[in-house]
Amino acid sequence: MTVLPTLLDPAAPEHAANRAAMLEKLDALHAEHAKAVAGGGAKYVARHRARGKLLARERIELLIDPDTPFLELSPLAGWGSDHTVGASLVTGIGVVEGVECVITANDPTVRGGASNPWTLKKALRANEIAHTNRLPCVSLVESGGADLPSQKEIFIPGGALFRDLTRLSAAGIPTVAVVFGNSTAGGAYIPGMSDHVIMVKERAKVFLGGPPLVKMATGEIADDEELGGADMHARTSGLADHYAQDEPDALRQARRVVARLNHRKAHPDPPLAEPPKYDAEELLGLVPTDLKAPFDPHEVIARLVDGSDFDAFKPRYGPSLTTGWARLHGYPVGILANAQGVLFSEESQKATQFIQLANQRDIPLVFLHNTTGYMVGSRYEQGGIIKHGAMMINAVSNSTVPHLSVLLGASYGAGHYGMCGRAYDPRFLFAWPSAKSAVMGPQQLAGVLSIVMRESAAARGTPYDEEGDAALRAMVEEQIEAESLPMFLSGRLYDDGVIDPRDTRTVLGLCLSAVHTAPVTGVRGGFGVFRM
Template identity: 85%
Template sequence: MTVIASRLDPHAAEFAANRHAMLEKLAALDAEHAKALAGGGEKYTARHRSRGKLLARERIELLLDEDAPFLELSPLAAWGSDYPVGGSIVTGIGTVSGVECLITANDPTVRGGSSNPWTMRKALRANEIAYTNRLPCIALVESGGADLPSQKEIFIPGGALFRDITRLSAAGIPTIAVVFGNSTAGGAYVPGMSDHTVMIDGRSKVFLGGPPLVKMATGEESDDESLGGAGMHARTSGLADHYAVDEPDAIRQARRIVARLHHRKAYADPPLAAPPAYDAEELLGIVPGDLRTPFDPREVIARIVDGSDFDEFKPLYGASLVTGWAALHGYPIGVLANAQGVLFSQESQKAAQFVQLANQRDIPLLFLHNTTGYMVGREYEQGGIVKHGSMMINAVANSRVPHLSVLIGASYGAGHYGMCGRAYDPRFLFAWPSAKSAVMGPQQLAGVLSIVARASAAAKGQPYDDEGDAALRAMVEQQVEAESLPMFLSGRLYDDGVIDPRDTRTVLGLCLSAVHTAPYQGVRGGFGVFRM
């Protein structure tokens, strides 16, 4: 074994300062997560309970195997928007009857579970994860359909939700709908297109148009039960495959459906692995509050991989990027971790070779981000930084092994792309509360705008307003800083969640387990042209 020798001093003042800064960020994160957990608030939660109904997360908890973990995805969706945090839907991965499943649950305490633009985006991301990783899908449905005031943002792109259900089924990925309440209008197609549908006596209501709409459209008098009740669909229309007497019975039947799927993972689970040699609690004190201060990513690697065992690749070449082989919860992985922030030509070439090796061996890749991007300047341009950076991006873009990304520090510019940012389709992407991501750092971006504006004024022979320039720079810095923070980015679903650093190993282990449900193979010579 090649155990990483940690140089971290948990008693140092620097460690204490880093830990304090991280704990402050975690406290702020917890406050925002609490908003998602609160759903529509006390009033609507109490009203929902008074009807004898379970909350969305309670339904999920009953559905999961006893003591099984639930990896919630995109909990901060809609953060910073006009819509409630969470997007009025809960999504995540959990084990049901021994099978890892992608679970979605409408939150009926938020405007009756109606779908807003963030609900749609969050659900589409969940479908993408299910499709890529071949995870059976269970939808716990209770929704009044589209949030009508925002229909212009939902109607046209929202059709992809129903398209996804049929594509999942066509790919042999089971889809199950459990209807707890309303599933009306377009939402009726969720149970209609699922492989298996469970409805509840006196609770489930599935119809394209409710009694008021039917009255307006046809003049026909009708009631909820005869128009779309569970009894009618179980006995007359045939839409209901399973008829439940109450919510616990519906969940029990959903678990039995999963048990009968005989859905098998492509790869066997690995044997139990040795934990890291160092305490995960120490992850709180590694990343500085000021990301301009460098830190050694090996200290992070040492606290998340099995036995802290890490075989480094090219340790003396391109030292600003740490690459090497390890295992995480028994799954082999290749790790790429930024050391000093900047990516030079050597780092780019090293990364491209490492990605090729991982594809040759069919080994998933883990990217730990802390980069300000590729190096600029005359010397580096003449040395080929564009073609070498392009080589790294080419390798990452065309790699076919599963990629996992965690933003632990800065992730700026094209370095974000080369380290497999969201646009490069990592299977999962998470961020620490310390992370920041943007086209460049706030000071650099504001400075560039100032230089351009000053040059423009000089070219026109106009005087330059230095006071106005200072105010503009301050405003731009503040805006870019706010828009580069993890809660802002997570709210827009640019990641799958902001996580506590101490949970990193567990989160990645759950992701790797999900990844190994679907078969994969690395690319064999199918990269684009490498400009040498």
Template identity: 85%
Template sequence: MTLLASGLDPSSPEYTANREAMLAKLAELDAAHARAVAGGGEKYAARHRARGKLLARERIELLLDPDTPFLELSPLAAWGSDHAVGASLVTGIGVIEGVECLVTANDPTVRGGASNPWTLKKALRANEIAYANRLPCVSLVESGGADLPSQKEIFIPGGALFRDLTRLSAAGIPTVAVVFGNSTAGGAYVPGMSDHVIMVKDRAKVFLGGPPLVKMATGEESDDESLGGADMHARVSGLADYFAVDEPDALRQARRVVARLNWRKAHPDPGPLIEPPRFDEGELLGVVPGDLKVPFDPREVVARIVDGSDFDEFKPLYGTSLATGWARLHGYPVGVLANAQGVLFSAESQKAAQFIQLANQRDIPLVFLHNTTGYMVGRDYEQGGIIKHGAMMINAVSNSRVPHLSVLMGASYGAGHYGMCGRAYDPRFLFAWPSAKSAVMGPQQLAGVLSIVARASAAAKGQPYDEEADAGLRAVVEAQIESESLPMFLSGRLYDDGVIDPRDTRTVLGLCLSAIHTAPVEGARGGFGVFRM
């Protein structure tokens, strides 16, 4: 039998404590998401509405098919920085006329929709997702361009936004721009480089230089409408392909453009008869201990996210601190790698490398569920070849060509983060639970290493060691590493695509798998480089 059993006891004190700790973290997450949704705040939202305009998320809601989900990406971008949470941009994947699309929408309530360095990072990540998964792009544009005080961090790398639009088009991936307001200076190239352009009457303003700049540069007197209005671009310049009388009309026309794309997915969607997990997804709240030093069985997670809780485990008796196996998730075949006891040994590394090769032979996407403190250290393990075996696993992950999905559930430390397909290894999507932590190593371990090095240095110089200063330094370092390893801090820097409620994991992965299958899913047939045996 391949149906997973569950040893989770929702009535136990341990489960209750874990659940309460997770709910507390989710309350913090909800507050951060509320800040992102608030944008520039009530004052600027009211001003925007007074001009007869819709808010960014309202535009998205009208654009998407009714009663279909919107998988918002990077909602906490810029968290912990001097810029507004969300980075004045909304990005995500939604369905328009039955077509899964990558949607971006400027939030003009935040400094007029101006782009700061985090806006740029978020937009580039959205383009990366669209390109890898062959998702048509719809840009809802209303931006004053670069946030000038931070122009030194935007101007040079910002050119990649326009490069991406042309590359998407060259790859046959449709791009649509709907202009609701300002799209000036460099921002004018968003509609300029999109395949289809819709502009709103008396609202859209698309020009390289506005009237003041034109006056300064040429001495010419002009006004917004004659220089870059929707009517002019529809009748004279030809930049506007469609002329909309108002915002709802523009969104209606955008839906019609997508409907006429003749867009087809590379793979058919699974059939409608999909068996849900046998166990309650709500119980995922109590799986991960509040103290990540306490191990947990990742099969309890697998049993609550895969179809029918059906999991064909691969090498179950070998390398037991890493669970690997085959399953289906919302009808899509997947290979799962889930850390069981945290540490990766040589056996786990070799097992993972073989499993990844098999997934590539079969063109099956991989799901990585992180809870690892990294690869095992110590004399016996070094002599046993942990470096070459860990390198074998990382080699396999690096050169695998099937899509990877990563979820950080608990710890994700050191090279274990790399071997389990962390951000640097280009997973198609990476999400974190509020319980996750990621860093070079745990705070106590890192502070202890610094202390040992300092003690050795003092001893080598024949100097006394200041124990009081050491205790203070360790406390400071532990606090810093702890704060920098938390998921909202990392999500704010776009090291993941969002922090999610554990109960939403199956839904989020299902949406991602559907998007992934818009592009061909093909594994590597060799080309893994040299495995050191």
């Protein structure tokens, strides 16, 4: 075995300072997660419970197998917007009767579970995960439909939700809808387009038009039960496949539906794996508070992979990018991890070859980000940094093995692209609270703007306003710093969640298990033209 050694000293002052800073960021993160869990607040939670109903996460807990984890996705959706953190929807991956499923659950304590623009983005991302990884999708439905003040941002793109359900079914990926309350107007198509539908007695309300709309449109006077009650749909319309007496009964029936799906993973689960040799707690102190200071990615890898066993690939060539092979929770992985931050031509060429090898071997890739981007300057431009960086991006773009990305520190510029950022469709992307991502660092971006404006003033022959320049630079730095922080980016669904560093191995293990539900197959010669 090639067990990684460690030079980390947990008692060192630097480690203690880094750890304290990380714990402070985690406290802030937990406070924001608590807002999502709180839903619409105590008043609306109490009202919901008074109606004898379970909360969204309580429904999920009854649905999934006992003592199994639920990997919640996009919990900070909508952060920094005018909408409630979490976007009135809970999404994630859980195990139901031994089957890994994507689960979505409306939170009716937030404006009746109505969908706002962030709800839509979050639901579409969950559908994408289900489709790409061939995971059955279980929808726990209770929503009044679109949040009407936001309808202009929801109506047109929102049709993709129903398109996704039909495409999942067409691809042989099961869809199950459990209706606990309202599923009206466009929302009626969720059960209408699902493979299996369960409705709760006297609670489910599924209709295209409710009593007021029907009266206005046709003059007919009808009540909720006649138009869309569970009993009517079970006896008359046939929309309900299963009729539940109450919420626990509905969730019990949902579990039985999943148990009868005959849904099989493309790859068997691996045997139990040896844990890392080193304590995950030590990950808290690895990332410096100043992201300009480098840290050794081997120390991170040693606390993630099975037995801390890692076979490096080209360790002496392009050393600011670490590449190599390992296993994580028993699954084979190729790892690309930034070390000193900057990517040079050598690192780009090394990454390109490594990605090709992973595709030849059908091995998923894990990208651990800490990069300020590709190197600039006349020497590097003349040396071909553009074409070499393009080779790496080409390889990432056309690779077909699953990609998992974790932003540890900086993830700036085209380096974010080359390391499989969100635009390059990683199967999953998570961030540590220490991560930052933007076109470039705040000081560099503000400095570039200052230089451009200074040169413009010189070209016009006008005096340059130094005080205005200083104020502008400060304002730009503050704005870019705020917009590069993980909670801001997570709120816009540029990642699948901000995670505690200590949970990284578990999160990656759950993701690897999920991606192996679908066939893991690399591309064979299907890359674009590599400029040499």
